[in-house]
Amino acid sequence: MNTNFRHIIPIDGEAIYYGPILNNEATKQYFDDLLNQVDWKNEEISMFGKLIQTKRKVAFYADNGINYSYANKVKYGKNWIKPLLNLKHQIEAITATTYNACLLNLYHDGNEGMGWHSDDEKEIKPNSSIASFSIGANRKFVFKHKKTNETISLLLEQGSLLEMKGEIQTHWWHALPKTKKVLTPRINLTFRQILKEKM
Numbered sequence: 001m002n003t004n005f006r007h008i009i010p011i012d013g014e015a016i017y018y019g020p021i022l023n024n025e026a027t028k029q030y031f032d033d034l035l036n037q038v039d040w041k042n043e044e045i046s047m048f049g050k051l052i053q054t055k056r057k058v059a060f061y062a063d064n065g066i067n068y069s070y071a072n073k074v075k076y077g078k079n080w081i082k083p084l085l086n087l088k089h090q091i092e093a094i095t096a097t098t099y100n101a102c103l104l105n106l107y108h109d110g111n112e113g114m115g116w117h118s119d120d121e122k123e124i125k126p127n128s129s130i131a132s133f134s135i136g137a138n139r140k141f142v143f144k145h146k147k148t149n150e151t152i153s154l155l156l157e158q159g160s161l162l163e164m165k166g167e168i169q170t171h172w173w174h175a176l177p178k179t180k181k182v183l184t185p186r187i188n189l190t191f192r193q194i195l196k197e198k199m
Contacts, residue, residue: 008154009143013168020159021094021133027159031135033083034187040106044073056112062101066194070121077101084189087133091191095163097129099191107139110182116144116173119164125193129165134158136186144173 008015022030040057060068061084062077069075080088084102092098107113119130134156141162143152156162164174176188 008152008162009168009172012145012171013166014164015143015168015172016163016165017154018094018161018163020157021090021161022159024159027135030083030087031187034104034135034189035106035185037081037083038104038106039078040104054112055108056114057106057108059104059106060101061104062194066101066196068101068103068121068123068192068194075103087189088191091131091133091161094161095129095131097131097193099129099131099193101192101194103190103192105188105190107137107176107186107188109184110137110139110179113178114176116175118169118173119190119192120169123194124169125195127166127169128193129163130169131191132156132162132164133189133191134160134162134186137182137184139182139186140177140179142175142177143168144175146171146173 005016005018008017020027038059040059043054043056043058044051045054060075060077061080062068066077067074068077088099088102105114124130135158138155138157141154141156144150
């Protein structure tokens, strides 16, 4: 495990990049397991009053009874599968936080990305830790301050962990820019703390 973590955000929240937390063999095994065992579905988003199906695929796993809504859609948590639970326990040990849900994204190549957004849905515990674990292709990730427009970029490496917490979702957007340079897939897991009483 890489213990040379670094703080990415200078003000208004925290973003801690731990770098790769698993060796290459373990990372490859998790990638294969998640690619084949996760119940992937194409994302449907509402845009200008129409339902658009994205190429990117998603899945949502969580403790019993936990749901999650964003982009005007409700996701019902599926029961944890073994690879996800194993990763959850390892990441909880690193961040000293307990998570009860995980949103997964499968990007088939660099033509698929994510625009500017904040993970500030009402179901998420305010200022809580969101642990973002990446496997597969290395991808550029960008933060943008909502008032100053300052941008900060970093490369999310294969098997790396990025933790976001504090007031970061209030003051910063983040995005995964599209790129023609990346030809291979990436799986991203974001472990979250969902408030049951908000559902």
